[in-house]
Amino acid sequence: MSFSIFNYEATGYTLELSGVPLYPFNTFLIWEHDTYGLMYVRHDDQTKIVITTDKGATDVVNIDLTGATAKKIQAGKIIGNDLWLVCCDNPDDEFTVLYIELDNSNNVVDVGDSAGADAGSVFVIGLFTIGSDVHVFNMEARSLTDMWVVWDVDTAPFVEKDTNNSASAANANTSRITVIGTKTYHHDYEQNIVINYESATTTISFISSTIQDAEVPVDKNLVALAYDGDDILYLTAKDTNDSLNYLYSFSVTDETYTKLGAFDIALMSDDNVRGTTPPFNLEKGFHISEDKIYQIPLTYNGKLNLISVFDFTGTIKSITDHYIIDSGGKIYEMIDLIGSILEGLIYYSRNYYPYLEMKFNSDNLTIVPQMFIQIIGTYTADDVVKL
Numbered sequence: 001m002s003f004s005i006f007n008y009e010a011t012g013y014t015l016e017l018s019g020v021p022l023y024p025f026n027t028f029l030i031w032e033h034d035t036y037g038l039m040y041v042r043h044d045d046q047t048k049i050v051i052t053t054d055k056g057a058t059d060v061v062n063i064d065l066t067g068a069t070a071k072k073i074q075a076g077k078i079i080g081n082d083l084w085l086v087c088c089d090n091p092d093d094e095f096t097v098l099y100i101e102l103d104n105s106n107n108v109v110d111v112g113d114s115a116g117a118d119a120g121s122v123f124v125i126g127l128f129t130i131g132s133d134v135h136v137f138n139m140e141a142r143s144l145t146d147m148w149v150v151w152d153v154d155t156a157p158f159v160e161k162d163t164n165n166s167a168s169a170a171n172a173n174t175s176r177i178t179v180i181g182t183k184t185y186h187h188d189y190e191q192n193i194v195i196n197y198e199s200a201t202t203t204i205s206f207i208s209s210t211i212q213d214a215e216v217p218v219d220k221n222l223v224a225l226a227y228d229g230d231d232i233l234y235l236t237a238k239d240t241n242d243s244l245n246y247l248y249s250f251s252v253t254d255e256t257y258t259k260l261g262a263f264d265i266a267l268m269s270d271d272n273v274r275g276t277t278p279p280f281n282l283e284k285g286f287h288i289s290e291d292k293i294y295q296i297p298l299t300y301n302g303k304l305n306l307i308s309v310f311d312f313t314g315t316i317k318s319i320t321d322h323y324i325i326d327s328g329g330k331i332y333e334m335i336d337l338i339g340s341i342l343e344g345l346i347y348y349s350r351n352y353y354p355y356l357e358m359k360f361n362s363d364n365l366t367i368v369p370q371m372f373i374q375i376i377g378t379y380t381a382d383d384v385v386k387l
Contacts, residue, residue: 003344003377004336006279007365008293008310013056014329021329022050022060024318027221027286028176028269031078032320036102039083040318040325046072049083051106055323055331061106068110069096074124075176077271079134082109086136086153088124090172093117095124095138097153112156117142121169126177127153128184128271130199137177137184137197139167148204150197162197164204173216175225175235178270180252186225187235187250189216194233194250211248211257213240219288221266226283228296236263264288265304267296268319275321279307279334279374286316286324293319295372305372340364 015022023043024030030040037053042062047070049063065073071087074095078084081103088095097111114122114136121141128135136151136158146167152159168190175187184197192214194207214237217223222245226234233250247263250256267285275281283296285304293308314326324332344358356375360367367373 003341003375004338005341005365005373005375006334007308007337008312008324008332009335009337010313011055011057011331011333013331015050015052015056015060015325015331016329017050017060017062021327022062023325023327023329025073027266027318028224028272029073029076030318030320030325031076031083031272032274032322033078033081033083033102034274036081038320038323038325038331039100039102041073041076043317047087049073049085049100051102055333056329063100063106063108065098065108068098068108071096075127075136077127077129077134078274079129084127084134086124086127088122088138090123091120091169092122093119094122095136097127097134097136097158111153112158114138114140114151114158116140118144121146123169123172125172125174125186126184128177128179130179130182130184133199135161135184135197135199137186139169139172141169148195150202150204161199161202162204164206166191166206175223176269176271178225178227178233180227185233185250185252187237189214189223189237192237194255207255209250209256211237211259214238214246214248215240217245219245219266221288222264224267224269224285226267226285226296227270229282234267234296236265236267261303265292265294266319273321278376280321284319286319289315291316293324295374306368306370307372307374309366309368309371311366337365 024040025043039051042048047065051061053059069087076085082099084099094114101107117140123139125137134154136153148164148167150161173189177186182199192211197204217238222236244262247260249258265285268283285294291312294304295307314328318325340361342359
């Protein structure tokens, strides 16, 4: 019998610079690399990146990008051993694309700038890849006409892929971008519709289904567009009637929205999920004011799975596949706590339904009612108690 059960544990390390805690600007501008560790935009300066290869134990590097661009980092993505970033003051005259070579002493390479927009009209929505191509989705005005634009930004000069004249400055309030196959999806909180870009036909289009009486949440950590890996996108919107935040699901197949429950949980951006094995292959989220961590199941069952109630020292600020950083710069890691299980018995009922009875050390592992316990492993017939 071999099992693993994962939950969070404090690493004992604090990410700080000159005694000042460093936590991420938001839960989207943070990335995790298998070799080069954690990297994120600083909460106090959107032009600086913090990188640590050892969870903040000894190695904390502060990269100042003002030498390459004075613009604020709006989005990014790890591609191979490079961290690609798009920078723009939202609004700005143009956006700048650059990347940090993680395997080359964090050398910064300036790719180039966009061109052709009216002064002060450029808003960046996101940076994404489809295949080997790197793209930026933005909003800008040309001759006073607002439009959505998708660019190919692998090299300069950037190549315009498509435009659509259905944008306005208010459309800068959007969700993050999620890529499914050859399409991107993001939610426009002004029109309350989903917008997509199809790379196969290089076409920006709109899905007619809308949500009513909704607007962008006040806390911008809530504007993820999460994906269950099958058919459902999840977004959060503020109800204009009661001012509460609600979770909505959107079926990619049916192109329809469904309003679910009141929801104050910041979800991971789908693009930041890099894990391939359970439980690191599923998107997680954190409650913005309580010590609760949730997970999106592959098949939505009407609610998110509560997977941890670990007692974090400060307010949670960001989450990745393996780590959480709080407002004090303290870092926590999701690890295997199978050593906390004192005894486990597998029962196999007459209707062939297996279930597990276990005793655990509550000092190391806290379990509460309605919590989803994910136990990963294998067992043989010799391990089973048959009823």
